[in-house]
Amino acid sequence: MIKDDEKTAARQTQKHLFPRSEFDLIRSVRQRAASQSSHASNPQQSLLIQGIGDDAAVIKQHTGRETVVTTDLLVEDIDFRRDSSPPALLGHKALAVSLSDIAAMGARPRFSLLSIGVSLHVWEEESNFVDEFYEGFFNLADRYDVRLIGGDISRTPEKIVIDSIAMGESAAGRSVSRSGAKAGDLIFVTGSLGGAAAGLRLLERGARLGQEHPDEPEWKLVEELILRQLRPEPRVGWGLVLGEEQLASAMIDISDGLSSDLHHLCEESGAGALIETVRLPIDEPVKDLCGRRALDPLLLALHGGEDFELLFTVPPENVANLPTRVDGVSVTRIGEIKEASHGVRIAEGSRVWDLTAQGWQHFTK
């Protein structure tokens, strides 16, 4: 463990030993990205013509394939806080949220571009921030064979901003939109719900990773929930199975919250839905911890957001073909698609009510 004053000394040394321009950073990121293609069997090698180092990246096309592309903007103090997220986890999350979008299309992630803006202060005094950020980014990218092929670097007056772009690929006609759900399709969700939102609440109350609480047996659960918020796992494997095997009729990832994202899916599909509270796969640590902390597990699971699980619909005839687990992650049936006139509703036993979209919005009316 490095103490704070040692850290400061190390940073200052680093500052003087390794002054660098943005071109130095681009050079080192480019080298790191080039090392990503070291696997001879890597299919990207045959697709990528030009990576980092030119005005734009260049990728081969193939008839019968589709390109899937998405972008996510992350802003300091709105989408993340420096004091609660280590830089490496921020790098992880910046990529994870975009890979989650690619997974939600049933596509295979291939490439990434990353724009990052930091203040002069961060650049000069906390140069390890940028390095650790990229390290977290590349660790996740390497796990899914995603190659960094471009990006941009800017200075900002104060706050850090990140824009993460991911590109994927699927066979023609195999990408899964939000709009294909039909009455009678069953609604599934991967993994568990509410953990990321619970983690955010704990962070807001002052909990931090790496705090030591030897007297508190719950601490492992707290850290688990914080990591659900700071280090979401994109469900890349599930997305691929559902897309390639054409099992899902519609899909979306849960970023805003189950209630909002189910509304998005139903709106695009021109359909309604009925989900059952008893079926919701609420994160176990959420159930264990939340009662004692005045948090409602059901509300966190319904409206919390940022779980980055996949919410998808399956025609009844495909349900038997659904795998039990992919990459160790199970799925749970939580309800059924209905006609649009039914609305989006939720049942608890015999009681049924409208499920209003109460997930995350940056700007509300």
Added chain:
Amino acid sequence: MIKDDEKTAARQTQKHLFPRSEFDLIRSVRQRAASQSSHASNPQQSLLIQGIGDDAAVIKQHTGRETVVTTDLLVEDIDFRRDSSPPALLGHKALAVSLSDIAAMGARPRFSLLSIGVSLHVWEEESNFVDEFYEGFFNLADRYDVRLIGGDISRTPEKIVIDSIAMGESAAGRSVSRSGAKAGDLIFVTGSLGGAAAGLRLLERGARLGQEHPDEPEWKLVEELILRQLRPEPRVGWGLVLGEEQLASAMIDISDGLSSDLHHLCEESGAGALIETVRLPIDEPVKDLCGRRALDPLLLALHGGEDFELLFTVPPENVANLPTRVDGVSVTRIGEIKEASHGVRIAEGSRVWDLTAQGWQHFTK
């Protein structure tokens, strides 16, 4: 002409009449983007499978084609200032800088994704900012048949941030990298140089668009230079000709400044260069105005940046096939590629010196 107090009143009315969530904005941007495909002959229609409205956009691929993709991050008070750039010009520029990158690859721009972050204050009190921004963006996009297919919206604590992603297409092997220049190739530049940097200096000294200076005959020149800074024209037509007809051996767009971008091109090509000051196509208004304003036209043209002209190299046997003008824009031969050992140099008559890269950097050593 609406007076300021009328403007304020109109804004306040608008605020109360049209409160909106980010989903309202996404809906209206989506409608505007859908209207872009109204031309039946539009080739994008056959390429685009899914635009705005899903987790990601989906585009068809075709064997023998290449996808070209780039991203540019623009941050308020670093890359632009609210008090000097009307929102519509900012929307124009956000797209223009990315189209310029696509042009510099010799590719045809096809699609765009746009991430934008604004403060709650801008959202609530200056809602016309976002509308005008998108209007400027779409005006340029329509001119080049570029379809907006995705993006993201976030809140920021204070400053506006924009990330502009552009995707283009070229026939296999026709995209033009920075790395193909060989000794003996001739160096060309489109349009003229130094205007954008001169415009920036004038803005920094307080000049603004729409100021009236009836006593000052130079005022039209001042506005022209300010527009070179705020409303750059991407050289899309030239990029296409040079790529499709395989005339250029290497190409880059001048964003950082001629000196820096020539260095980038030479570094990637493993080559040197000699350019001649007397050949540089310095912007006419720059020459007319700058002497009296203690600005050096040559320094602005060499190091100024943001002209977004194309800098490219042409093997001698291709020079005769170069068009004189494309879209009304001419090109000028400014020098010749040399062996790497020659370095990157500049000649004024018989005097020759090293051309150091002094263009824009966000972070310097």
